[in-house]
Amino acid sequence: MCGAGGAGRLLLLLLCGLFQAWQRIECLTMFLPSADNMTITIKRNLESSLQAPCTICTPKEGCKASTLQIQPGQNVSYNFSCPTPEKYFVMEIHKSIDCISGPCPFGAVGLQPLGLPRLNRTFSWHVIAARSVGLELSFNPWLRQIDPNDTCPDSATFNVSTCQGLKPSNIGIFCRNGSVSHVKVQGGVLVSLHLPWNESPLQSGFSIANRSSIKRLCIIKSTFKTESSAVLSSVNYPLGFPEDELMTWQFVIPPNHRASIKFINKTSPNCEKKEERVEYYLPESHNNPEVFKLDDLQPANIAGNFNMSLQSCDLDNQDPGILHLRFKITVQLVPKDESKLYFLDLSKERGLTVTIKRISTTFRNFVPECLVCKEPTECEQEVNLTSGRIYQLSFLCDNLANLMVTAEKVIACWSPACNIKNQDLTMPTTLLQLPVRLHKFVWQLIALDDISAEITSGSLKLQQRSFQGPSCNSSYHYDINSISREHNFALGAFCPGGAIERIQMRDNVSIVLRPTPKANLSATFKKHLKVTFIPVIKEECIFNVTPNTSSTVYLQTPNWDNGLPDYVSFSWNIIVPPKQEAVLAFLKDRMDIVCETGRAYVNIKEQKMQGEEIIRRDDQLMPEPKSFYSSFWVNISNCKTMANQNKLKVQFSVTFSPRQTDPKTILIAAVASGVGLLTVVIIGVTICCVKKKKEENRNAMVGVYNANVNTQMPGQKVVFNKGRHKNESHIYAVIDDNMVYGHLLDESSNGVMTPAVGVYQPFQGHMENPPPVPSPSFLRKRIKEENFEDPLSLLLRDNELYTFAQRKPEEPMSSGDSGIHLMENHNQEDLIDSSKD
Ligand SMILES: *[C@@H]1O[C@H](CO)[C@@H](O)[C@H](O)[C@H]1NC(C)=O
Ligand SMILES: *[C@@H]1O[C@H](CO)[C@@H](O)[C@H](O)[C@H]1NC(C)=O
Ligand SMILES: *[C@@H]1O[C@H](CO)[C@@H](O)[C@H](O)[C@H]1NC(C)=O
Ligand SMILES: *[C@@H]1O[C@H](CO)[C@@H](O)[C@H](O)[C@H]1NC(C)=O
Ligand SMILES: *[C@@H]1O[C@H](CO)[C@@H](O)[C@H](O)[C@H]1NC(C)=O
Ligand SMILES: *[C@@H]1O[C@H](CO)[C@@H](O)[C@H](O)[C@H]1NC(C)=O
Numbered sequence: 001m002c003g004a005g006g007a008g009r010l011l012l013l014l015l016c017g018l019f020q021a022w023q024r025i026e027c028l029t030m031f032l033p034s035a036d037n038m039t040i041t042i043k044r045n046l047e048s049s050l051q052a053p054c055t056i057c058t059p060k061e062g063c064k065a066s067t068l069q070i071q072p073g074q075n076v077s078y079n080f081s082c083p084t085p086e087k088y089f090v091m092e093i094h095k096s097i098d099c100i101s102g103p104c105p106f107g108a109v110g111l112q113p114l115g116l117p118r119l120n121r122t123f124s125w126h127v128i129a130a131r132s133v134g135l136e137l138s139f140n141p142w143l144r145q146i147d148p149n150d151t152c153p154d155s156a157t158f159n160v161s162t163c164q165g166l167k168p169s170n171i172g173i174f175c176r177n178g179s180v181s182h183v184k185v186q187g188g189v190l191v192s193l194h195l196p197w198n199e200s201p202l203q204s205g206f207s208i209a210n211r212s213s214i215k216r217l218c219i220i221k222s223t224f225k226t227e228s229s230a231v232l233s234s235v236n237y238p239l240g241f242p243e244d245e246l247m248t249w250q251f252v253i254p255p256n257h258r259a260s261i262k263f264i265n266k267t268s269p270n271c272e273k274k275e276e277r278v279e280y281y282l283p284e285s286h287n288n289p290e291v292f293k294l295d296d297l298q299p300a301n302i303a304g305n306f307n308m309s310l311q312s313c314d315l316d317n318q319d320p321g322i323l324h325l326r327f328k329i330t331v332q333l334v335p336k337d338e339s340k341l342y343f344l345d346l347s348k349e350r351g352l353t354v355t356i357k358r359i360s361t362t363f364r365n366f367v368p369e370c371l372v373c374k375e376p377t378e379c380e381q382e383v384n385l386t387s388g389r390i391y392q393l394s395f396l397c398d399n400l401a402n403l404m405v406t407a408e409k410v411i412a413c414w415s416p417a418c419n420i421k422n423q424d425l426t427m428p429t430t431l432l433q434l435p436v437r438l439h440k441f442v443w444q445l446i447a448l449d450d451i452s453a454e455i456t457s458g459s460l461k462l463q464q465r466s467f468q469g470p471s472c473n474s475s476y477h478y479d480i481n482s483i484s485r486e487h488n489f490a491l492g493a494f495c496p497g498g499a500i501e502r503i504q505m506r507d508n509v510s511i512v513l514r515p516t517p518k519a520n521l522s523a524t525f526k527k528h529l530k531v532t533f534i535p536v537i538k539e540e541c542i543f544n545v546t547p548n549t550s551s552t553v554y555l556q557t558p559n560w561d562n563g564l565p566d567y568v569s570f571s572w573n574i575i576v577p578p579k580q581e582a583v584l585a586f587l588k589d590r591m592d593i594v595c596e597t598g599r600a601y602v603n604i605k606e607q608k609m610q611g612e613e614i615i616r617r618d619d620q621l622m623p624e625p626k627s628f629y630s631s632f633w634v635n636i637s638n639c640k641t642m643a644n645q646n647k648l649k650v651q652f653s654v655t656f657s658p659r660q661t662d663p664k665t666i667l668i669a670a671v672a673s674g675v676g677l678l679t680v681v682i683i684g685v686t687i688c689c690v691k692k693k694k695e696e697n698r699n700a701m702v703g704v705y706n707a708n709v710n711t712q713m714p715g716q717k718v719v720f721n722k723g724r725h726k727n728e729s730h731i732y733a734v735i736d737d738n739m740v741y742g743h744l745l746d747e748s749s750n751g752v753m754t755p756a757v758g759v760y761q762p763f764q765g766h767m768e769n770p771p772p773v774p775s776p777s778f779l780r781k782r783i784k785e786e787n788f789e790d791p792l793s794l795l796l797r798d799n800e801l802y803t804f805a806q807r808k809p810e811e812p813m814s815s816g817d818s819g820i821h822l823m824e825n826h827n828q829e830d831l832i833d834s835s836k837d
């Protein structure tokens, strides 16, 4: 007999009167019929076994015993010497059910005997069956598997083991709330149920049925009715799964839901023969069983019931290792537009990587997966999509706001022949049409050491975001950074709709487009930045700004958040349009820094002969607001500031307004000058940032007015210099406003614009647009990261055709206003300063 058949009637509860002279102990009696094949053990729990103030009293032995065992057929009277035995004693009720020697009493398993003392108790049922007999345990309520070390919130815990093999294998520890509806085993099972002392249910919550052979170690069936998830683990987890065994999980998925499998913990054994693997039978798959390695990405977006099996191998006896697996299955409602496919066309892109990933998980009881699917069941939390193909994306995600897109495009120029000229900084339209928010789009401009990058902003021009002045109200802005191995710095944030028309940067550049959170870029993004690779420039960067008439331009030193790096010098070439007056005003009246080495200077110089010059040192007041009627330089050069002190940060504004002058006079002057009107297009501000070389630190070089740098717009050199030589700087005044903002720069064919530079073949398209040309000796060998190797460039690298643009020696490069040597003066002054210090 191996049933759970009614034993309760046989338990008798009696009073047994006095069995100790001085103490009246009421006795409990327990009788276990032998037919039930049940053993009860009452014992002290481990913690209270030493100094327990409570004992078990029996008529024979008095109150001494710490354990009491009742065998089948015994009738025992006992009681406890204290009123709260549940604090000290636990009880085990073990029942053997032999299905080999007799018929099995299948059905619901009751919790007999009735009337047990109120102690924590563990019922265990040992079902012994023939090896080929399948046994199915059905649970109600369904169970949730937990880690062996975890406890259940209500302290009611199931422990299911299979007796196949030499020693029991633990199928799992379960709590009473979950998705596991059935456990099928073969050849016997050991089930235990731990209950707390204050709970006395009548039913165990499971029933046993016989089944035909399951031909494997066990089957765990999980049934899902709503959105939910479950964590399940292999037999014996976290110890090793038995050798050469097979176990299966069956999953019942409700309609309109999708399931995803994700492995949480896994280890692979050392196999002598065969290979460990997982096999799936997936709905609508034509390749069943689909075999996966443990390290593979597991299927997701599964619509319908499926099963998954874990197969172990023959282990290497010397060093078996262990196979274990813990995984999560998430079942979620099909998102509303689940069936929708989104095409991301990267087929015509180069160097572009798009990443779509989950932002963050907010804690909830059930956290739905938020996956991106590249194929129907190939879904991941994070996907990288590279250029060269068209992707069909779908999203298994309840809230697409939990996903974000980032993209990075590398525009590399590994050879002067790369011929990247006025390349638009665009984004694939299909990227902007994805239902997922674009977090940022990065363009990396990477080039050889002797190549620099130029960013032009045609129609909209850029505004530097500063703390003064208007805020950027566009739906996106650009963060521009200069990147080299020696130093990185942020030029700042720039948004469309300003005055900066062009930025040239010597080192590698990253341009990061950042949309505002609610931006609809597919509607608002206008490509307006263009990239050209140019021969290397001497400066860190050059900004060209074309102000609008009657406007105020707000500027601030780069790297604003952290302040200027030590020993750098930045210049702003502010060119005042004709008929305009510019008022330069600094926000603060002091630099507010303490120099450790060298001095910091602000230097303002009009760009005309005998132009006025204003120099202020870090210990002096900043210049008062001042009007200018011609172009001028502002130069800010930093010392090495004291550690942990303020860093140099300077903000200033230039306000342009119509100038009150007599047009006739100027007209005459202009005619007399006989200079081409073209020269007047140079309305701009040039910011040059020159990093001082270390060796120069001692003299704290200041006022580097870009001795070799053109102040005029590139391409205008010849004409401009001619004009300057004649000292007719005020000719600007006659020019129409239309002309002032003329776009003559782009007219490369104009013969007037032939630059006075040497041969520069590969950059043919750029001849009309040469940057300020550094002397070859200045071209330091920069070490650049080469991790964006472009195979094409390797071919070209051996094939360099160009020579450096170089000024003709006879050309008076510094005699005009365009390049002013101030260094000598300043060095002298600095020497005086140093000697005072
Ligand atoms: C009772 O249990 C023992 C082992 O615990 C087993 O050998 C025996 O067959 C069982 N008897 C019945 C009737 O189940
Ligand atoms: C068990 O023992 C008690 C007395 O100790 C007795 O009253 C009772 O009838 C016995 N029960 C059975 C089933 O033998
Ligand atoms: C009984 O179980 C509870 C948890 O359910 C535990 O806190 C208590 O220590 C246990 N009592 C004994 C005597 O083991
Ligand atoms: C469970 O606890 C035991 C002993 O406390 C420890 O050795 C084992 O690593 C734990 N297992 C897990 C999975 O935490
Ligand atoms: C579960 O039962 C098995 C077999 O009886 C036993 O070895 C194991 O220690 C039990 N695990 C827990 C956590 O009770
Ligand atoms: C089981 O889940 C239900 C609802 O989810 C909850 O009310 C109940 O407290 C849970 N019981 C246990 C033992 O976790």
Ligand SMILES: *[C@@H]1O[C@H](CO)[C@@H](O)[C@H](O)[C@H]1NC(C)=O
Pocket: 103, 104, 133, 210, 211, 212
């Ligand atoms: C289940 O057990 C019953 C009787 O105990 C037997 O008639 C039946 O054939 C068994 N079924 C299987 C699948 O073993």
Ligand SMILES: *[C@@H]1O[C@H](CO)[C@@H](O)[C@H](O)[C@H]1NC(C)=O
Pocket: 238, 264, 265
């Ligand atoms: C299982 O993975 C979790 C996190 O993934 C880790 O914290 C835990 O230690 C792992 N457990 C084992 C037994 O490897």
Ligand SMILES: *[C@@H]1O[C@H](CO)[C@@H](O)[C@H](O)[C@H]1NC(C)=O
Pocket: 219, 248, 250, 281, 306, 307
């Ligand atoms: C797994 O599913 C396949 C297809 O539905 C079925 O043929 C097979 O019997 C299942 N295996 C298990 C162990 O459930």
Ligand SMILES: *[C@@H]1O[C@H](CO)[C@@H](O)[C@H](O)[C@H]1NC(C)=O
Pocket: 355, 380, 382, 383, 384
């Ligand atoms: C995607 O690419 C990034 C950067 O290369 C990498 O850190 C990440 O691990 C990749 N993710 C996947 C899922 O391959």
Ligand SMILES: *[C@@H]1O[C@H](CO)[C@@H](O)[C@H](O)[C@H]1NC(C)=O
Pocket: 470, 473, 474
């Ligand atoms: C942004 O500001 C400019 C002026 O600063 C204004 O002309 C433009 O309409 C504004 N755009 C939006 C979208 O508010």
Ligand SMILES: *[C@H]1O[C@@H](CO)[C@H](O)[C@@H](O)[C@@H]1NC(C)=O
Pocket: 024, 025, 026, 027, 028, 079, 080, 081, 082, 083
């Ligand atoms: C043990 O039995 C229970 C149930 O009959 C009584 O309530 C207890 O008082 C008794 N314990 C002692 C110490 O007599």
